[in-house]
Amino acid sequence: MEVAELKGVIRDLETLKLSIPQDPSLHASLDQLMSRVGHLMEVAKFAPSRREKVKDMSAEVVDSNPYSRLMALQRMGIVDNYEKIREYSVAIVGIGGVGSVAAEMLTRCGIGRLLLYDYDKVELANMNRLFFRPEQVGMTKTDAAVQTLSDINPDVVLESYTLNITTVQGFETFMSSLKHKSFRPSKDGIGVDLVLSCVDNYEARMVVNQACNELNQTWMESGVSEDAVSGHIQLLIPGETACFACAPPLVVASGVDERTLKREGVCAASLPTTMGVVAGLLVQSTLKFLLKFGHISPYLGYNSLKDYFPTLEMRPNPQCSNAACLERQKEYLLAQPARDAAAATVKAKLEAEALSAVECPLHADNEWNISVVDDIEPSTMDASSSDVLPEGLARELPTADAHQNLSVAGSADASVEDLDDLRKQLEALNAD
């Protein structure tokens, strides 16, 4: 509701009052009308108002900077250049329990452009997962998502596609939207930097797989079990890792909609917790991929009943049924010498840098006041100097000298427990 529009109504009413005859009852009803609109204006002042767009991401630490805590990742040494995130385009297929939260996380991280694909509508039955609100029931998931996301961060370019990618027409639009490069014409490859699959059925996953194999596009797959307590994410690089068709499930739906296979009146369970964790892991991998930090697990599982997070790696199947996958595998093998040469160049460069680093300090400004100390054994350290703490800090426990017999309860048991756990996991794997 626009306060400005209501102001216009009041202005018009005032003009009207001046131009009508001096009839007391007419003027009284006009006054009543104006006070009514005035009240509406008061209410409207508390209605949602959007924040201004931000031109450059600033690292300034003020309450009004929506990017200060993200730009701090640079200062902390986690990423080299956070602002590069504004150049990237991510496509999210399936705006359900995982996809909608992934979209919100990327929006709040200030991603450049999001492409959202879904054909479904918001229902009250979706309210047990994050993101959608009861007042959005009946809207398409893409429209509701654009509404919420553009309010949260007007800097993100949002493109919504209300379509089913498993139809012929839907697939064509899906492919052409992925290829479109007007957002950043200079980029290599197609128009998006990553595709996230957040769909809930095998057929749609196979379609995303087909598209990404054809387009030679890296993508990430996610899924949550029907009993709501497990999930996984997976990185798929055409030709380099297994594609989704390289090791398909053993039994699949054939010629019918998978969802009609479910028994009448029975629906899958879902939890905001499991889906939130899977979305968090998925977008964390997305950030690592786009901003080049940390290790991206090729496959990461989440078994919530046991708090177990298995990881594994899957190489492509040379007898994969997907023709585009086989082509990408061939290309990947052909490019092996070029990759080896590039790796050798990087290695040589790093070695040269390491040599020159001996001659000059690595961080001349030393913003964090970190200094390199000799690796002396604690027992030989000079107590008088090591005991000095900066102003405002105090030791929580007495020094080791004062309480030699103090039992440190936790740590010893802890690592033993951890070892036992690992041994059990090893035994279970060996038994397979």
Add this chain to the structure above:
Amino acid sequence: MEVAELKGVIRDLETLKLSIPQDPSLHASLDQLMSRVGHLMEVAKFAPSRREKVKDMSAEVVDSNPYSRLMALQRMGIVDNYEKIREYSVAIVGIGGVGSVAAEMLTRCGIGRLLLYDYDKVELANMNRLFFRPEQVGMTKTDAAVQTLSDINPDVVLESYTLNITTVQGFETFMSSLKHKSFRPSKDGIGVDLVLSCVDNYEARMVVNQACNELNQTWMESGVSEDAVSGHIQLLIPGETACFACAPPLVVASGVDERTLKREGVCAASLPTTMGVVAGLLVQSTLKFLLKFGHISPYLGYNSLKDYFPTLEMRPNPQCSNAACLERQKEYLLAQPARDAAAATVKAKLEAEALSAVECPLHADNEWNISVVDDIEPSTMDASSSDVLPEGLARELPTADAHQNLSVAGSADASVEDLDDLRKQLEALNAD
């Protein structure tokens, strides 16, 4: 914005039009006004409207049932009685990046009652994490949370406490609100079933620790590192596990606000991904604790750079500096014989049930049509019967007979990778 109020404005304008003289320009401006208000009414129709309260949680599979996917957890055999969640009260201290998402997850799960504690206001600098929206900037976090949560699920009883628990007055209110039992007078112990600590500093954690030790209240602690890429959750049962003072950090703030210790202009980094994962793990543990399913890790870490999730267990420190902790430890040891006796009774009961189960089928109705089959070796199975699939299903891969030499690329490598990972972890732990 009330559609009804705007309708009233239009009605008044119509009455006005009838009572003023037949002046064309007057009537034209009145018509313009009416179309303007009519447009506002259209816009207002899409403004938030809240859903009705739900008396009982239904498992009915219809789009309009907000609880169908949660009640399905019962049908799937994950929980015994999902609806019991409506009896429970959870206190969340700190409604920031983790606490607000935890509150939303519990609200969407249909928790009975939430108690929210925070003294801070919403800032644009919070927008890089989930939950708060730009239009809530300036509101207290507790008010903004109640606004959003009551729209999402009007069935949840929300209590908000805008206070600082580290002040004398704040601590008193905190304690008395935890004790208050009017929501479910018949419950054992104090008025809440679990306390979740989602604060960002040591001082506040020690206050929650003090309160829970004094009240003998189980709680869970959560935290995210200043570089935004690690986090943890921890279960604390007074007397049984280490309390937060049993193994405190080695260096802590002394007599000053911790936040002033940070360098001018430097702020901690934060990410919606890490905080979303930590909130998801925290509320997953909360659901396991309240609804009694799965294993609750005493401590679960999340190292996002390596996708590593360490677990450990910490026993209480017999020389803990917290007097209430020492008292709880004494009580716990004294109650050991009673616990042993109870465990023996449960064991005997389970054995008796196992014996009687042999005599009658466990699930007489067999809703999922699951039948027990003999554990025959695959090679000796009758191919003609095992090859029959239900209608609508087809095998994705040819049978093993047809393609004996088909290489299954992924699985073999996968488990080897996994074993290597585990071996490396073991070696790292042994080296400590």
